[in-house]
Amino acid sequence: MTEPTPMRVAPTFELTAAERAEIRALLDTAFEGDFADLDWEHALGGAHALVRDRNGLLLAHGSVVQRRVLHADRSYRAGYVEAVAVRADHRRRGLGHRVMAALEHVIDAAHDFGALSASDAGAALYAARGWQVWPGRLTALGPHGPLPLPEEEGAAYVRPAAGHPLPTPAHPLAFDWREGDLL
Template sequence: MDVTVVHTADLGPDGRGELRDLLDLSYAGDFEPADWEHALGGMHALARDDDGTLVGHAALVARHLLHGGRALRAGYVEAVAVHPEHRRRGIAGAVMDPVERLARGGYDVGALGSSEMALSFYAARGWRLWRGPLFALTPSGIVETPDERGGIHVLPLDVPLDLDGDLTCDWRDGDVW
């Protein structure tokens, strides 16, 4: 298996189409247009099998999170996916390795929203579940997002974090977290 890291700009139309096909297949039709937008504009770890078929992906995009009275530069993980026929072979870990390296080297904190199915995967990699209240900075002001509790993880880096404190994400269309 070969893992490469490229910026969205270097995917090109064919690469973006191939990636979108993988995400649609991996998420079984539950990958919305806003989810696609959230995955673009950053770095992509792409895993290919020996035949060159795209079998895994993870993106890291820049966001801002508010915590402890300051804005944190967050490397936010998006669109982690493994082709259904290639699961349980270490591909998710292989695409997360470079994404986590980029987060550690370029951001104050790593963050992601996880499905319940992937909670133990992220915990085993050192991601910490956010226990405190979650909010979003919306066009109408700061709004609590209680439905996201139990699914938001952070990768603590150089900035001290109070996992029981408030965490506020920047605004975006679709799912804010």
């Protein structure tokens, strides 16, 4: 493997159309065609971490977007991690950890806590970095009121931001509504 260049973290608005297309292509390949347009939409509007090799080839990506989460009558700014992927031929070389370290820095600087929904393949990475499975209930604030998300329980991970405690599992985390996958 060619030595990767330093991490670049950039907000969505600073990414060129070519960069956005390159990221989307990486995600489509990494998720083997199971990365929908709404998944892409969920990854936009926040900060993106990108790792390239010395020749400019995109090797890894992840983003963190702000989501509002209600918990015990309080509204939190959660840094929600989306679209973490590493090229198949560069996996198990620490690139996912580099991406997550950059995203965790954003969470520590701008959010109350971090949250994500882990795939089976990604769960070990998040657990190794200290993310914890949320042990409580999950809901989404739908157009007609709270919508329970029991199928997401056990796959939702949280991480406190620097200087902030995690919410307690005595009350559900109620995520803001969005089209497509709610978590």
